[in-house]
Amino acid sequence: MLNTILDAFALLAHLDSGVLAIVLLSLKVSLSAVLLGALLGLPLGAWVAVADFRGKAVFTVLLSGMMGMPTVVLGVIVYLLLSRSGPLGELGLLFTPSAMILAQTLLVAPLIAALTKQVVEDVWRDYATELRAFRYTPWQSMLTLLYDCRYSLIVAVLAGLGRAISEVGAVMIIGGNINGFTRVMSTAIALETAKGDLPLSIALGLVLISMVLGLNALAYGLRQWAMYKFG
Amino acid sequence: MANFFRRLILIVCSMLLMAGAQAEDSFVLASTTSTEQSGLFSYLLPLFTAKTGIQVKVVALGTGQALDTGRRGDADVLLVHDRVAEDKFIADGWGVERRNVMYNDFVVVGPKADPAKIKSAKDAVEVFKKLSTALFVSRGDKSGTHAAELRFWKEAAIDPKLNTSYKEAGSGMGPTLNMAAAMGAYTLTDRGTWLAFKNRQDLEILYAGDRRLFNAYGVMLVNPAKYPHIKKELGMRFIDWLTAAEGQAAIAGYKINGEQLFFPDAH
Known part of the structure; x- marks a missing residue:
């Protein structure tokens, strides 16, 4: 065990340009998915928090239930959609980074939406009377609340990023783990583990963990800076 | 509001398209974990790409899964090892041009x-x-x-x-x-x-x-008559290269610790 980890650290010094390309693809796919997921999830979550509609309870449960969606199941569903014999087969997207972004977007959007709903709902309770007094439409209330909660919502987005960059189930099926084309950190680690090269998979794992930590530190720093600068 | 959504959809589409830009000359090869995990492909495919400029995108699965992938039209070429299942695949009209490649x-x-x-x-x-x-x-x-x-x-x-x-x-x-x-x-x-x-x-x-x-590997093209998008020309160039002298010699040349892993079997 200890030897394996020591070997892993020794390997870190030798990681080559191939690994760099994999890291970059990981970032590209997961950051795109989180951006898209946030664009969909933030308004959706805030809308669910603010609006009154029939079946709100059911929708809320479905949304938070989606947070536990196994990545493999989502992978298979997207696979069947994008397969040449599936309804979206014409696009030829299967085994491409675009398809991976699509799958991860579907994975993180509900997560971001559910967390957003929670955050916005709490604030909505305090502001509801006020915003109603201003005769704000639900849409205006939603935007106001999203803006007011912007610092707390960073957590929702980071949670989405964590889910996206670490998942292996969906990207393995949708991307196919093609060397130099759709291989990302998580699938590379799965492959090295399969080959029994445990030190290399731990070395890659350390790189992945450092990436996630770095992104979190960046988000934290930005938040502190923005709070200081803009209050 | 409508404006916001229009912009959102536009962003989504352009991102997907951007990421979708890919090399023209490439095809998907569904193969087995044994060929990928033994390191054969990372040795063999660069030789083929250097010669032809064609990128081979390998998806490594089990033989059964690889055949299924072909059946759904999601791969252009298959390299697998289960003669009984391969013959059935050909007989059912899913594949053409099956050839012996190598064995271990x-x-x-x-x-x-x-x-x-x-x-x-x-x-x-x-x-x-x-x-x-x-x-x-x-x-x-x-x-x-x-x-x-x-x-x-x-x-x-x-x-x-x-x-x-x-x-x-x-x-x-x-x-x-x-x-x-x-x-x-x-x-x-x-x-x-x-x-x-x-x-x-x-x-x-x-x-x-x-x-x-004895474990024999066969290569075949997914039937372009079933799926018109199959990259027939690129796939056949690979099949021809793999089963001709050059590809066969390359297979024989792949060694780990001096031990040869696969034995050419095309003739």
């Missing part, structure tokens, strides 16, 4: 102490008879290796399901070897994956050499 062999690995005493067996049938109550990890994933293993049990007239120490891993060759190593169990593996496998712990080759353990 299966080996039975297990704990050094060899509790089932298979080292002394005279042939593969006796090996599997002796393993009827031993701790054995099966691929259990409908791969070519799994199909071969089930064939060997049948030839030995053993029903492995009756063996309470028979475990189905339901995963690729590497994970199955990891599991066998951790449990001190026997398993059947192709020699290529075994040679490239690093986490052997107490496992070693205990039986090899019977002609029955």
Whole structure:
């Protein structure tokens, strides 16, 4: 065990340009998915928090239930959609980074939406009377609340990023783990583990963990800076 | 509001398209975990790409899954190892131009102490008879290796399901070897994956050499008549290269620690 980890650290010094390309693809796919997921999830979550509609309870449960969606199941569903014999087969997207972004977007959007709903709902309770007094439409209330909660919502987005960059189930099926084309950190680690090269998979794992930590530190720093600068 | 959504949709579409930009000259090869995990492809494919400029995108699956991928039209070329299933695939009209490519062999690995005493067996049938109550990890994933293993049990007239120490891993060759190593169990593996496998712990080759353990790989094109998008020309260039002198010599040239993993078999 200890030897394996020591070997892993020794390997870190030798990681080559191939690994760099994999890291970059990981970032590209997961950051795109989180951006898209946030664009969909933030308004959706805030809308669910603010609006009154029939079946709100059911929708809320479905949304938070989606947070536990196994990545493999989502992978298979997207696979069947994008397969040449599936309804979206014409696009030829299967085994491409675009398809991976699509799958991860579907994975993180509900997560971001559910967390957003929670955050916005709490604030909505305090502001509801006020915003109603201003005769704000639900849409205006939603935007106001999203803006007011912007610092707390960073957590929702980071949670989405964590889910996206670490998942292996969906990207393995949708991307196919093609060397130099759709291989990302998580699938590379799965492959090295399969080959029994445990030190290399731990070395890659350390790189992945450092990436996630770095992104979190960046988000934290930005938040502190923005709070200081803009209050 | 409508404006916001229009912009959102635009962003989504452009991002997907941006990421979708890809090299023109490429095709998808669905193959087996043994060819990928043994390192053969990372040696072989750059030679082909250097010669032709064609990128080969390998998706490594079990043989059963690779054939399914072809059946759905999601791969252009298949390189697999299960002759019975391959012939059925061709007969059903899913594939064309099947050719022999290479072979290696299966080996039975297990704990050094060899509790089932298979080292002394005279042939593969006796090996599997002796393993009827031993701790054995099966691929259990409908791969070519799994199909071969089930064939060997049948030839030995053993029903492995009756063996309470028979475990189905339901995963690729590497994970199955990891599991066998951790449990001190026997398993059947192709020699290529075994040679490239690093986490052997107490496992070693205990039986090899019977002609029955011969493991042949075939290549074929997914039938373009079924799926017009199949990249027939690029796929055929690969099949031709692989089965002609140059590809065959390249296969013979792939070695790990001086040991040749695959033997050319096209002629």
